[in-house]
Amino acid sequence: MGLVKRYWAGFWSLVVGLRVTGGHMLRRRVTLYYPHEKPDTAQWGGPIELVTFPETQTHDCIGCKACERICPSDCIDVEGKRPEGAKKMRATKFILDFSTCSLCGLCVDVCPTDTLQYSTRYDEAMYTRDATRNDLLRPYGEDPLFSGKAL
Amino acid sequence: MLAGLRAWLAGFVGPFVATWLLGAVLLMTFLAFNVLFLVWLERKVSAHIQRRVGPMEVGPHGALQTVADMVKLLGKQLLTPVAADRTVFLLAPLLVFVPTLCVASLIPLSGTEAFADQPYGLLVIVALSGLTVLSIFMAGWASNNKYAVLGGMRSVAQVIAYEIPVLLAALAVVLIAQTTNLRLIVEAQHHTVWYIVLQPVAALLYLIGIVAETNRAPFDIPEAESELVGGFHTEYSGMRFAMFFFAEYTNMLVLSALGATLFLGGWLGPVLPGPVWLLLKSYAIVVFMMWARWTYPRLRFDQLMSLAWKLLIPVALVNLVVTAVLVHGAG
Numbered sequence: 001m002g003l004v005k006r007y008w009a010g011f012w013s014l015v016v017g018l019r020v021t022g023g024h025m026l027r028r029r030v031t032l033y034y035p036h037e038k039p040d041t042a043q044w045g046g047p048i049e050l051v052t053f054p055e056t057q058t059h060d061c062i063g064c065k066a067c068e069r070i071c072p073s074d075c076i077d078v079e080g081k082r083p084e085g086a087k088k089m090r091a092t093k094f095i096l097d098f099s100t101c102s103l104c105g106l107c108v109d110v111c112p113t114d115t116l117q118y119s120t121r122y123d124e125a126m127y128t129r130d131a132t133r134n135d136l137l138r139p140y141g142e143d144p145l146f147s148g149k150a151l
Numbered sequence: 152m153l154a155g156l157r158a159w160l161a162g163f164v165g166p167f168v169a170t171w172l173l174g175a176v177l178l179m180t181f182l183a184f185n186v187l188f189l190v191w192l193e194r195k196v197s198a199h200i201q202r203r204v205g206p207m208e209v210g211p212h213g214a215l216q217t218v219a220d221m222v223k224l225l226g227k228q229l230l231t232p233v234a235a236d237r238t239v240f241l242l243a244p245l246l247v248f249v250p251t252l253c254v255a256s257l258i259p260l261s262g263t264e265a266f267a268d269q270p271y272g273l274l275v276i277v278a279l280s281g282l283t284v285l286s287i288f289m290a291g292w293a294s295n296n297k298y299a300v301l302g303g304m305r306s307v308a309q310v311i312a313y314e315i316p317v318l319l320a321a322l323a324v325v326l327i328a329q330t331t332n333l334r335l336i337v338e339a340q341h342h343t344v345w346y347i348v349l350q351p352v353a354a355l356l357y358l359i360g361i362v363a364e365t366n367r368a369p370f371d372i373p374e375a376e377s378e379l380v381g382g383f384h385t386e387y388s389g390m391r392f393a394m395f396f397f398a399e400y401t402n403m404l405v406l407s408a409l410g411a412t413l414f415l416g417g418w419l420g421p422v423l424p425g426p427v428w429l430l431l432k433s434y435a436i437v438v439f440m441m442w443a444r445w446t447y448p449r450l451r452f453d454q455l456m457s458l459a460w461k462l463l464i465p466v467a468l469v470n471l472v473v474t475a476v477l478v479h480g481a482g
Binding site: 007014017018020021022024025026028029030031033 | 202443
């Protein structure tokens with residue numbers, strides 16, 4: 001009797017298994033059909049970028065090197081100097097070596113002027129190691145505070 | 152159109168060979184397309200069970216993906232290991248397909264159509280389907296590779312063990328129908344009910360048996376990827392590998408068609424023509440086999456053996472005896 005019970009329990013577990021997989025077969029897919037569908041990147045934390053403030057239409061990086069110091073993987077390289085006649089320092093160089101960045105976000109937290117944020121870029125793939133170096137100042141072009149064409 | 156083609160061919164080679172040739176070509180063509188369809192179906196079923204979409208890029212819903220795969224396989228180099236037994240190594244993939252083709256030709260497509268109508272059809276099928284394992288073992292042995300030999304040996308042990316419940320299950324049907332002619336078995340179901348109603352145990356045994364005979368998961372230990380690389384076809388590449396693949400999927404369909412003939416009333420069904428019904432029922436069994444493949448983990452070898460010898464064969468024997476007594480009692 002015990003044997004029959006055991007076999008029945010085993011057989012029933014097989015039926016239950018089929019019901020589970022069969023149920024999944026009929027349900028909605030959970031994968032993204034990638035090249036044709038893009039993911040929702042609103043909450044995505046990609047490589048860091050500088051925040052452009054609406055009132056100044058530029059970033060507010062003062063080259064304080066706080067991010068460079070706190071970075072656990074030493075992937076940030078910042079230089080700054082004081083433009084003539086200005087009170088605040090201004091970044092002249094902001095390089096992120098994304099090949100070693102672990103996206104921990106310490107730099108975003110530590111920034112005193114809140115001018116760092118995660119970007120929404122998710123498809124960071126490149127062919128050379130050089131291409132992983134992000135120049136965060138490049139989108140801003142020539143800095144008007146240094147070239148004398150101040151606002 | 153077929154009759155015209157046959158008459159035209161008969162002018163060259165005589166009516167007998169003409170029928171034979173035409174039948175073989177038709178069957179081969181259908182089975183080739185069937186394999187392409189089944190591989191696609193398998194990928195789709197597995198994808199949907201895992202909540203993916205499967206191949207989508209080549210053709211509508213990836214329907215031409217397997218054609219592309221086949222073209223790729225055709226272009227691959229055929230490698231022969233230096234230490235292999237050349238003749239046997241080359242012969243195995245050619246022979247693996249022959250028994251399946253013979254079995255396919257014996258299954259009645261409708262009341263009047265069958266490629267070969269044999270009074271002892273079921274016996275011939277049982278005899279022939281045991282031969283597939285011979286070429287699998289040839290492949291494993293000739294490869295001169297320990298994984299391949301292990302895969303081949305496992306396959307032999309498994310098929311010998313699982314042929315018996317399949318045979319006993321089929322025998323229960325023979326007892327009820329009082330004939331081994333497959334056409335008459337289906338006609339007997341026309342007069343009574345489908346034999347899955349009278350023989351649910353035999354139907355279940357047959358289903359388990361054919362999953363094991365086609366070396367599919369959860370009984371796929373002859374080619375268990377995680378243990379034996381590729382099992383018996385480890386050393387095969389390109390089209391030779393594809394032939395084994397081909398044989399496996401063809402075998403699936405043919406044994407399912409035999410199951411449909413024995414238990415699900417073969418070509419019987421309303422509205423649609425007989426062959427369509429037979430195909431629909433066969434594909435239903437095939438889909439169930441795929442569903443089972445993506446549900447159950449692979450059995451260990453001793454579990455596999457004890458399942459066959461300690462459970463399936465005794466149950467099949469008891470079922471056979473009970474059936475015999477009941478049939479005798481009913482007169």
